Amino acid sequence: MSDAARAGAHGIAFERSPRTTRYLDPSQNWAPAQITSEIRRDPLLGTTGRLAHFVGFRPQPEDFAELAETTREVCPFCPERLEVVTPQLPPDVFAEGRLSRGEATLVPNLSPYDAFSAVTVICAQHFVAIDAWCPDVLRNAISLAGDYAKAVREAGNDLPFTLLSWNYMPPAASTQIHPHLQVIVTDEPGENVKRRIRAQREYFERWGRPYFDDLVETERALGERWVYDSEHLTVLTDFVSLSALSDVRIVFSDHQVLDTLDDAALADFSTVTARLLSALGETGISSFNMSFFPATLDAADGGRLHAVLTPRLSFSPALHANDIGALNLQLGEPYMARSPEDLAASLRPAFGQAAPDTPSGGS
Numbered sequence: 001m002s003d004a005a006r007a008g009a010h011g012i013a014f015e016r017s018p019r020t021t022r023y024l025d026p027s028q029n030w031a032p033a034q035i036t037s038e039i040r041r042d043p044l045l046g047t048t049g050r051l052a053h054f055v056g057f058r059p060q061p062e063d064f065a066e067l068a069e070t071t072r073e074v075c076p077f078c079p080e081r082l083e084v085v086t087p088q089l090p091p092d093v094f095a096e097g098r099l100s101r102g103e104a105t106l107v108p109n110l111s112p113y114d115a116f117s118a119v120t121v122i123c124a125q126h127f128v129a130i131d132a133w134c135p136d137v138l139r140n141a142i143s144l145a146g147d148y149a150k151a152v153r154e155a156g157n158d159l160p161f162t163l164l165s166w167n168y169m170p171p172a173a174s175t176q177i178h179p180h181l182q183v184i185v186t187d188e189p190g191e192n193v194k195r196r197i198r199a200q201r202e203y204f205e206r207w208g209r210p211y212f213d214d215l216v217e218t219e220r221a222l223g224e225r226w227v228y229d230s231e232h233l234t235v236l237t238d239f240v241s242l243s244a245l246s247d248v249r250i251v252f253s254d255h256q257v258l259d260t261l262d263d264a265a266l267a268d269f270s271t272v273t274a275r276l277l278s279a280l281g282e283t284g285i286s287s288f289n290m291s292f293f294p295a296t297l298d299a300a301d302g303g304r305l306h307a308v309l310t311p312r313l314s315f316s317p318a319l320h321a322n323d324i325g326a327l328n329l330q331l332g333e334p335y336m337a338r339s340p341e342d343l344a345a346s347l348r349p350a351f352g353q354a355a356p357d358t359p360s361g362g363s
Ligand SMILES: [Zn+2]
Pocket: 072, 075, 076, 077, 078, 079, 125, 126, 127, 178
């Protein structure tokens, strides 16, 4: 009997390999002691990451208020300068020059990453704290990515991928305090996106169900990393995360690409994200990267659109020590100093959840 033919079978496995470091403790008169860590394997990609317990580590919130004041007067994205100093789209792409919805405005990126590379200024406000986001503001800004992709394609460009990312605040590599998104419409989404599409397709061919449908069902039943279900999506933390503080993954249950998100799905995502950012802020997080990972519209790929939110931090703000080092940048091995299970437990109360409310199936 094939794996896929067994009733209820799925290919989700959470592999852990515990490690123990022994040492003689200088604070205990050199008595033998030990510290544990863990190597984990990503259930989709098979790649490894580490759970390494930094002794006594707690994220320290960073205050960007002073930086916000000193950058406001020269900010190109503030309303009094935006229409003067930012470029316009050529008329063959969009006749009005800039796309806008509510407070959000999309303009070409003057430091482009591709032929069609844009920046969406999210709002009129120069600085928005992580716990002060309004869902309507986020929805308008995110929806401009689809508007831009549509304009690019209607101008005769056969570019199937719409990429949307957010670098929030300087620890996440943002060079502007004023909140903005990066949008790229391309035929080349990069190896990380392509690898996830390939892995989902291989899973679908073997197991007969979308990987993320099985992941969500399994995580919901286990309860350790599940956070919240809404009408259009599920919020989880990642078993193997890129962030030292663990990642949050928002999985759309019925969408493959950003471009097909309707108003209801966009509103749902924005409401959940605003609540999530506020909850992350309460845990001491002040900065993050967020990206959407598109699938394809080919039903045979069994792909699902998902967004990953990766908290960023300074391990030691006084020393300007950031969270990217040789292990995760060069050796490609991410490590977590806070477990995704702890992060999920700290986020569930913000969604009125103490534990999964619809357990089903097993792991
Ligand atoms: Zn500004």
